[in-house]
Amino acid sequence: MHQRSVVRVGASLIVASLALTACGSRSGNDSGGDSGGSTKTAKIGVIAPLSGDLSALGLGIQHSVELAVKQANDSNAIPGWKLEVVPKDDEAKPDPGKNAATALAGDADVIGVVGTLNTSTSQQVQPVLAPKNIVQVSPANTGPGLTQGANWQTSPKRPYPTYFRTCTTDAVQGPFAARYLYETAKITKVATIHDKKAYGQGLVGTFTEEFKKLGGQVVAAQTINPDDSNYQAVISAIKPSAPQAIYYGGEYPQAGPLSQQMKAAGLNVPLMGGDGIYDPKYITLAGKTSDNDLATSVGAPVDTLDSAKKFVSDYNAQKYKDPYAAYGGYSFDAANAIINALKTSLKDAKDVESARQATVDAMSKVAFDGVTGKVAFDQYGDTTSKVLTVYKVASGKWATVQTKDFETK
Amino acid sequence: MDQFFQQLVNGLTLGSLYALIAVGYTVVYGIVQLINFAHGEVFMIGAFGALTTYLLFFDGKTSVWILPVMIVGAMIASVGTAVLMERVAYRPLRNAPRLAPLITAIGISVFLQEFIRLFYERPGWVVAVFAGLAIALGYFVGSTRTDAHLNHPVSRWYDRAPLLGGAGGAVALWAVLRLSTKDLNVGLIAAAIVGGAIVGTGIGLLAGLAARRQARVRISLQATAASAATAAVASEVGWVIFKELITKPEHNGQPFEWPSAKQRIPFPQLDVVTGKAITIGNVTIQRSAIFTVAALVMCAILLWFFINRTRLGRGMQAVSQDPDTARLMGINVDRIIVVAFALGAVLAAIAGVSQGLQNNNIDFRMGFLAGLKAFTAAVLGGIGNVYGAVVGGLVLGVVEAMATQYIPGQFGGSTWKDVWAFIILILVLVFRPQGLLGARVVDRA
Numbered sequence: 001m002h003q004r005s006v007v008r009v010g011a012s013l014i015v016a017s018l019a020l021t022a023c024g025s026r027s028g029n030d031s032g033g034d035s036g037g038s039t040k041t042a043k044i045g046v047i048a049p050l051s052g053d054l055s056a057l058g059l060g061i062q063h064s065v066e067l068a069v070k071q072a073n074d075s076n077a078i079p080g081w082k083l084e085v086v087p088k089d090d091e092a093k094p095d096p097g098k099n100a101a102t103a104l105a106g107d108a109d110v111i112g113v114v115g116t117l118n119t120s121t122s123q124q125v126q127p128v129l130a131p132k133n134i135v136q137v138s139p140a141n142t143g144p145g146l147t148q149g150a151n152w153q154t155s156p157k158r159p160y161p162t163y164f165r166t167c168t169t170d171a172v173q174g175p176f177a178a179r180y181l182y183e184t185a186k187i188t189k190v191a192t193i194h195d196k197k198a199y200g201q202g203l204v205g206t207f208t209e210e211f212k213k214l215g216g217q218v219v220a221a222q223t224i225n226p227d228d229s230n231y232q233a234v235i236s237a238i239k240p241s242a243p244q245a246i247y248y249g250g251e252y253p254q255a256g257p258l259s260q261q262m263k264a265a266g267l268n269v270p271l272m273g274g275d276g277i278y279d280p281k282y283i284t285l286a287g288k289t290s291d292n293d294l295a296t297s298v299g300a301p302v303d304t305l306d307s308a309k310k311f312v313s314d315y316n317a318q319k320y321k322d323p324y325a326a327y328g329g330y331s332f333d334a335a336n337a338i339i340n341a342l343k344t345s346l347k348d349a350k351d352v353e354s355a356r357q358a359t360v361d362a363m364s365k366v367a368f369d370g371v372t373g374k375v376a377f378d379q380y381g382d383t384t385s386k387v388l389t390v391y392k393v394a395s396g397k398w399a400t401v402q403t404k405d406f407e408t409k
Numbered sequence: 410m411d412q413f414f415q416q417l418v419n420g421l422t423l424g425s426l427y428a429l430i431a432v433g434y435t436v437v438y439g440i441v442q443l444i445n446f447a448h449g450e451v452f453m454i455g456a457f458g459a460l461t462t463y464l465l466f467f468d469g470k471t472s473v474w475i476l477p478v479m480i481v482g483a484m485i486a487s488v489g490t491a492v493l494m495e496r497v498a499y500r501p502l503r504n505a506p507r508l509a510p511l512i513t514a515i516g517i518s519v520f521l522q523e524f525i526r527l528f529y530e531r532p533g534w535v536v537a538v539f540a541g542l543a544i545a546l547g548y549f550v551g552s553t554r555t556d557a558h559l560n561h562p563v564s565r566w567y568d569r570a571p572l573l574g575g576a577g578g579a580v581a582l583w584a585v586l587r588l589s590t591k592d593l594n595v596g597l598i599a600a601a602i603v604g605g606a607i608v609g610t611g612i613g614l615l616a617g618l619a620a621r622r623q624a625r626v627r628i629s630l631q632a633t634a635a636s637a638a639t640a641a642v643a644s645e646v647g648w649v650i651f652k653e654l655i656t657k658p659e660h661n662g663q664p665f666e667w668p669s670a671k672q673r674i675p676f677p678q679l680d681v682v683t684g685k686a687i688t689i690g691n692v693t694i695q696r697s698a699i700f701t702v703a704a705l706v707m708c709a710i711l712l713w714f715f716i717n718r719t720r721l722g723r724g725m726q727a728v729s730q731d732p733d734t735a736r737l738m739g740i741n742v743d744r745i746i747v748v749a750f751a752l753g754a755v756l757a758a759i760a761g762v763s764q765g766l767q768n769n770n771i772d773f774r775m776g777f778l779a780g781l782k783a784f785t786a787a788v789l790g791g792i793g794n795v796y797g798a799v800v801g802g803l804v805l806g807v808v809e810a811m812a813t814q815y816i817p818g819q820f821g822g823s824t825w826k827d828v829w830a831f832i833i834l835i836l837v838l839v840f841r842p843q844g845l846l847g848a849r850v851v852d853r854a
Contacts (some may be wrong), residue, residue, distance in 0.1 A: 053672045198823070223824050229673075229768040229775060232419045232695075233813035233821045239693075240412060253673055259770050266693040284675055285770055292738050 028032030031238060042352050043084045045104040045134075046123060046331075049092035055252040056281055057117055060325030061139055062087045065114050067315055068335035077339055081346050086110065090121050091104030097121035101128035109352050111359055112133055112338040114331055119143030120198040122163075130160040134354040135363050137164045137337055142275065142298065143202050144171040147380040154265060156380065162360050164381040166330045166337065166372065167298040168388060170199070172406050173274050174206030176388045177296045180402065181245060181272065182214045191220040191243035193234065193250075193258070200249030203274045207247055219243050231258050235265050245269050245294075251276035256285025263289035270294055278326050283393055293393045299372040300387050300403045302329040311371040333370035340366045345374055414692045416810040422698035422767070424806020425705040429760035430783035431790070431798035432712070433753025437728040439793030439849055440749045442507070446514040447494060449780020450521035451754050455669045456676070456761030456771045457525060458486025461728050463677045464656055464667070473681040483758035490521070491754035492747055500743070518777070526773040529670035532655050539647030540580050547576030547609075551636025557626035567624035574616030575637035579609030583644040593652055593783075602641045609637025673772045676765035677706045683766055701763040708756055709799055716795065721748055729793065729849065782830070791844030800846055808833050 046065050048058035062085075069083045088104060090097035097116055104110045105128050112135045116122045122141045129136050138146075146163060148156035152171065181187045192208060194200035202318055208218050219241040222234045235258075238246070246262065248255050248271055255277040262271065272294040283290055302308040302324070315324050324331075338359070345358035367376040376384045389403040430452050437445045462482025467475045498517055502510045528534050551572040552559055559568050582605045591599060613633035617624070668674045678684070682700045686693045716722035726737040728745045736742050764779070765771045782805060790801025811828035813822060820828075837845065 008660060051671055055671065104613055222822055225823070225827075227774070229764075229770065229772065230423065231823075232422070233416070233810050233826060235417050236412065236419055237814055237822070238811075239415075257673075257770055264683070264686055264695055266688060281672075285673065286676065287675070287769060 009190075039082045040080060040351070041082050041084055041109055042078075042111045042342065042355075043086050043107065043109045043347060044335065045100075045107075045110050045113040045115070046085060046087040046089050047097060047100045047104070047113060047121070048087070048117050050087060050089040052091050054092045054117060054251060056279060056322065057140070057327055058089075058092075059320075059322040059329045061114065061117065061331040063320040063322060063341065064139075064315065064328040064331035065335040066320075067311075067318060068332050068339065070092070070318075071314070072336075072339045078342055078346050081342070083339070083342075084109075088115075090116055090118075090125075092121065093120050094124040096119050098124040098128060101125040103209050105129055105132045105134060108321045111342065111346070111352050111356060112137065114139060114338070116141065117177050117327070118197070118199060119146060119202065122146055126160050130162045133340065135162050135164070135338065135356070135359055135360050136160075137166060137334040137363075138229075139166055139334045140275070140298075140327045141165055142167060142170045142173055143198050144169040144191050144206075145202070146381050161381075164337070164363055164377050166334045166370075166375060166383050167275075167327070167346045168383060168386050170203045170274070172205050172386050173296055173298065173388060174203050174208075175210035175292075176404075176406050177215060177247065177272060177274070177390075178207050178210035178216070180294075180296070180390050182211060182216050184402065185245070188216045189219050189242070189244045190247050191238045191241060191245075191315035192218055192247045193224060193238075194248070195197045195226045195254055196223050197226065197250065199274075199276060200251075200308060202249070203276075204247065204249035207249070207305070224250075224258070226250065226254055229257060231261050232265065235262050235267055239265070239267050243269060246271045248273040248277065252279045252282035252285065256282045256287075256290075259286040259290050259293055272296075275326060275377040278391060278398065280398070283396055283398070286311060286393075288396075290393045291395070294401075295391050296388055296397070297326060297391065298388060299329065299385075300389055301391075301400050302371065305371065305373070307369060307373075308371045329371040331374055333375050336368070336370060337363065337366050337375055340368055346348070351377070412814050414690075416814045417807065418692055418694055418698065420807030420810030421803060422695070422701055422806070423809060424786075424803035425701045426760050426764060426767075426779070426802075427754055427783045427786045427805050428705055428799045428802025429708065429756045429763075430779060430789040431802045432708075432756050432795055433686050433779075434784050435787040435790075435792055435795060435798040436749045436753050438642070438787070439795075440725065440732075440746055441499070442502070442850065443499065443510045444514065444784065445494075445499075445750075445753075446511070446784075447521060448491075448518040448753060448757060449778075449783070450518050451491050451494075451776075452757040452761050452764075452775060452779060453771070453776030454490045454521065454525065454761075455483040455487035455754070455758030456765045456775070457529065457773075458758065459765060460674065460676060460771060461486070467677075471680050472677050472770070475677075476679055476682060479677075480759060480762055483762050487754040487758040487761070488751045490579075491750040495671075495747055495750045500746075518780075522773050522776070526670050529773075530667045532651075532667055534649070535655055536651055539651065540584065540644060543580050543640045543643035543647060544576045546639070547579065547636040547638075547640025547691040548572050550639040551575060551628075551632045553797035554635045555628050555632035557628060559626070564623055564625045567620040568626045568628070570620040570624065571613040571615075571617035571628040571633045572636045575609045575613030575633040576640035577609075578612030579605035579637045580644050581612075582608045583641060583648070587648055591652070593649060598645050598649070601645050602638070605641030605644070606634065609640060610634045613637060630765060633819035670773050673770040676769055676771050678769055683769070685837045695767070695836065697763060697767040701750040704759050704763060705799070706772065708759060709796075712752075712756075712795060715752075721745070725749060726755040785831065785834050789837055789844060791848045793849035794844070794846050797844055797846035797848070801844070804845070805830055805833075 046062050048061040049055055050058045065262045066085050069085050072083055088100035090100050114137055117140045119141050144152045149159050192204045193346050194204040220238045224231055255273050259271045270292045275297040278295040278297040341362035344362040349355035373385045378384055386406040390401040391398045392401045433448045459479040459482055462479050498513050583601050585710045586601050609632050659766045682696050686695045724740045724745045728742055732742050759837030786801040787798045809830045812826045
């Protein structure tokens with residue numbers, strides 16, 4: 001008896017509350033009319049690590065793209081079209097990256113993607129975006145195989161015509177570091193460590209080849225597990241061969257603690273890495289003993305170029321929560337490269353999907369002066385400018401040591 | 410050969426860490442036959458507790474006398490987590506089929522990892538914890554003011570209704586008040602306390618009236634009022650602590666921000682226990698390594714003393730041999746189980762502090778891998794056997810270090826050290842399934 005009346009009351013309450021919720025927010029979906037009218041929307045996706053250890057770099061990429069799109073919209077760069085940014089998190093791992101790419105590829109309004117940060121993630125993203133002809137411009141991938149194929153050293157072949165990048169590759173960065181260590185710092189004995197991921201392994205590979213060609217000696221080659229936080233065993237294994245420097249291929253969440261543990265264990269030599277360790281967080285993690293550690297990064301330091309000063313002031317004016325980090329300038333240039341290509345391809349297009357192939361064709365002809373220098377792509381999709389910089393940690397901050405154009409010898 | 414002693418030192422350091430965590434696994438398994446997969450997270454929360462203590466009270470200083478306070482903070486965090494875990498998740502499943510608590514443990518492990526990852530930088534949840542503690546404290550004080558027995562198995566919730574209503578009503582008023590005005594002036598605090606006491610007493614009386622039909626005992630007005638007043642005071646104190654300490658308004662001229670746990674957080678490097686390593690011959694010994702090994706030695710001695718020379722320790726031995734007979738002998742088995750969890754948590758807290766000092770950063774994921782290795786160490790030494798856990802941990806650490814150094818060629822180096830550690834485990838279990846020192850599990854004959 002009692003139970004039945006409870007059921008009756010309860011059921012009627014539920015029905016009433018559902019009816020009430022249906023009355024309310026129906027108006028939310030009409031986003032201001034104008035659907036078939038004058039402005040069409042094209043979306044630029046961003047795939048980068050927006051959470052996790054590398055989120056400092058990923059968020060800088062996202063905000064730089066947002067800045068470029070905002071400037072394009074404000075100046076009505078492509079008449080009749082409005083641009084939108086769709087950020088997706090890849091957590092610096094291949095599988096979430098593939099999911100992000102699949103989500104963007106399934107969206108009919110996506111015309112281009114800026115991403116990714118990690119080489120290993122791009123390897124999964126490229127084959128998803130390429131069949132849909134969505135152009136992908138990376139601000140930070142440095143693995144040479146992404147543009148020149150798996151046999152890039154002997155017979156380079158472009159695997160995906162939709163992939164471009166605004167930064168130089170490890171085929172240049174590794175030898176650049178090797179030349180700096182051997183010729184400028186006069187270091188002849190080096191030990192290498194990498195984290196077994198595509199970026200780190202590739203970087204150490206090109207470094208080792210060039211270093212040996214110059215006449216140097218690689219006294220030890222070890223690896224670490226990126227999930228580990230204790231590197232004592234590796235440091236003790238390297239110490240007896242008395243290297244004069246350690247070359248690390250990998251990113252700052254591991255490089256920072258590695259540097260600190262190395263110095264605490266008595267192996268007091270500089271640690272040199274690639275663009276993956278060039279971040280202020282490296283110095284926070286590596287602590288006070290990180291002075292004299294070195295890093296290379298693609299391009300000249302953003303704050304020294306005149307073209308970059310406007311970017312820096314515009315970025316700071318927008319008051320984003322995170323700084324533009326190491327790849328902000330490259331992401332800005334990547335977004336502007338897509339926008340420049342869209343100026344040609346979207347001019348007479350009636351919808352986004354039909355304009356995708358035209359965008360890819362227009363990309364290969366893009367040439368303008370960007371924040372990081374001249375932006376143009378060669379036949380593989382690589383950038384034509386090969387400027388790199390060496391940085392050193394001095395009193396808790398990264399300081400520029402040397403900026404050079406890499407000449408192929 | 411020259412590297413042998415160096416790698417031995419490395420191995421013993423690593424092994425001490427595993428040993429401290431493994432004791433927690435083994436003690437719990439010996440008593441309730443449950444592999445507490447969430448123990449790795451208790452270790453991680455201990456490290457975060459130490460970091461929180463440092464950030465709250467000592468931010469920026471590096472004196473070594475901060476270390477005991479940090480260890481105490483770590484212990485509070487990890488013991489609190491372990492005891493709560495036991496009450497909420499494992500006790501209701503005491504008689505369930507063995508799979509249920511196992512999966513629950515894995516679920517708790519994931520929950521704790523994600524909780525720390527998402528909520529460490531947003532300390533708002535602390536207010537809810539303070540509210541719960543206020544209710545508990547109010548109930549406790551109220552129950553001491555009355556000499557009625559409140560544990561009758563049938564009617565206990567009806568008996569407790571007035572006290573819980575009193576404490577709950579006070580906290581409810583406090584919550585409503587604090588959601589509207591967040592300031593701290595004295596008038597508001599006094600109003601919250603007095604108002605909370607009055608409203609709480611009223612609600613307690615109403616609750617007593619409502620439960621009067623089924624309740625066995627009558628709670629006096631004085632006890633209800635006491636519980637309401639205590640709960641009101643406790644919740645206000647909690648709010649003051651939250652506003653003044655946890656959401657510190659100013660810190661070196663900038664608003665204080667709790668570090669985000671989504672990335673590695675640098676751990677404070679204190680003076681004597683970190684810094685330049687000590688070199689003896691050609692062996693470099695890190696100061697944090699000395700701290701870890703010394704901590705293990707001291708903990709092992711104290712553990713032996715506790716298990717063999719105190720009543721609680723003897724009770725633990727009894728319960729791990731035969732819980733039913735222990736119950737017949739008058740041992741409160743539930744309390745012994747809580748003590749077992751707390752004991753494991755204390756050692757895990759110390760391990761958390763030494764991991765932070767050694768690696769100079771902590772991460773919400775560090776409990777998972779360390780827990781897995783520690784469980785392996787506990788099994789290696791003999792599950793249920795406390796000294797087996799210590800020996801197993803040390804052996805595992807030394808094997809990993811030696812494998813990194815001495816296995817040549819393609820199958821050597823740090824890439825394969827985990828593989829060799831687990832191969833040793835397999836071999837030991839194949840030829841000696843009870844582990845190195847023999848397992849000690851309940852004889853269910």
